[in-house]
Amino acid sequence: MNWDNQNNNKNEQDPWGRNNQNDLSFDDLIKKFSLMFGKQTSGSNGSSGGSGLKFPTKKTFVYAVFGLIVLYASMCVYQLDSPERAIVLRFGEYHEETGEGLNFMLAGVDTKYVENVALTRRYSQTANMLTKDENLVDVTVSVQYRIKNLRDFVLNVKDPESSLREATESSLRHVVGDNTLEETLTTGRETIARDVDVRLQRYLDLYQTGLVIQQVNIEKTDPPSAVKPSFDDVVAAREDKVKLQNEAERYGLSIVPEARGQSFARIQAAEAYREEVVANAEGEVARFDKLLAEYKKAPKVTRDRLYLDAMQTLYGNSTKIMVDVEGGNNLMYLPLDKIIQQNKSQEDNK
Template structure:
């Protein structure tokens, strides 16, 4: 079956011809005239052939023109509304030139006249700067630093420089190299990291202020600072030694803080004891002076009796501190041993036995044992009057 047979259901061409009739493409003028007729009818026209003379149709009516104007005005007004988010600020360009900055909310700007560019001023972004840098003492360190920033001035951010983020990156690298170049390697790696960070931050802020980047640096942090791989083990040992030094210093300070109050307490106690000893010695001396002052008139009145009494008092004090006494009897050449501890023990036992009967042992009731010792070849010993019986 051929494609041009009348009975074939697919016997159609792109121009809509049927029945095997080949009329060619449609006339464009006819299509235009048909379209204009439909538009005129839709807006109240009478329809026509679309000729310029208007003899075949009535053209657009005044009400149709007003309706078209109203629709266009509504579309233009609708296109002028823009919503600025809470974290954004809108930069308004009027005919391509900066006009102003609008606040968050629903704003209206004339469409096709003003162009609004929203800029987020609250979100915090970050960039990283790193590289090998030379220190003041001519050592190479690998430094990596992170800078956190946000947009502070939308106008300066958009129009001051071509690429503010790239400019910030370059300023960070320049400030970091400047500060590291004026610091020693030990300061950058260990003790001076905070000083280097603060100095880099200050240098960076001074730079971006001069260029009006419209950016604010929120924070600057060291990500990694390390020596080259060839000398890294030696620097690790040095850092470990410094950490041990700091730990020992802190332990010593803690020990000093713990011992200092104790030492102060000991000093205070010794001072108080010294003051008490001084007071006691002074009072005892004053008491002795007062006793001798009272004893002097008695001695002047009866010297012999006073000397004898003082002698007996002294012997009583001496014998009260010993438990054994040796007596040398006059002329016999024998030594008498008096066990005072045994005597006192027996006396205490006898007192305990008679305590229930409320009886007091009479004087001389107990006769202590007497042990005679052979005469010493040297004749030495403690001599006392035979009348002495362990008391006055």
């Protein structure tokens, strides 16, 4: 026996004595499927024309079924991120709501709708509105919202965002219609935004859209283009008015304290003068009472004393004296100031 041939035969057999076939690559497997389904087969085992490669029909069916099962399973499994939610409908009817992670559905039977419920969405529109005082104004409003109830969002309304736009315009027209043109263009914008927010949320809850309003902003309010120049003049005049009022208030705040200080000082001076006058008068009255008592005791002496005191006071304040001589036409001139000055000089020389 040829041992080399025996060894070769052993290498071609498996441990159970069956012949080994080379491992088929993926390309070979594709070729098998192509030949099997592209040409007609004959016999129970089936033979591919031309290639001589045999492929069992039963095994092919198993592979096909297995592939379909894998494909169908991959279509039934889906994954959602943390902010996402999904609504699953089975035969068109609500079945369940799924959340984050891997989820399962019956492909071909179930239908899923996936939405990001944590995403804040924004909608903006500009519309021409009629105010309470029958004026037209262009109002630009922006609405920030998100999905609160995914089931209502998917099932109750055909187009929730279209309903949101219509409800926004309706709310805005109602609120602007309750305000005048001046309020809409100037001071009432925050109040209008707050009222639109409340009314719009009420409409969305009534429609069961599943949306929640987070914020409403009145971004811009403009008068119609035909009257815009005139309105700009009115706004400029209003700003000038406010500016002049502020300047007047600032001047008043600076001048009023100063005037109050001057008024207080004058009041204090008047009170001091009054006290001084009253004290002098009281002193004169007391002095007169004492003189009166002395006068009653010695009238002539008191009169002479009063006369001499009066003359002393009078001449003490005069520097020159003219003396009329009785029975004559001559006048005597006494230069008291020079006499006093001469006496002081003599005293200084001594």
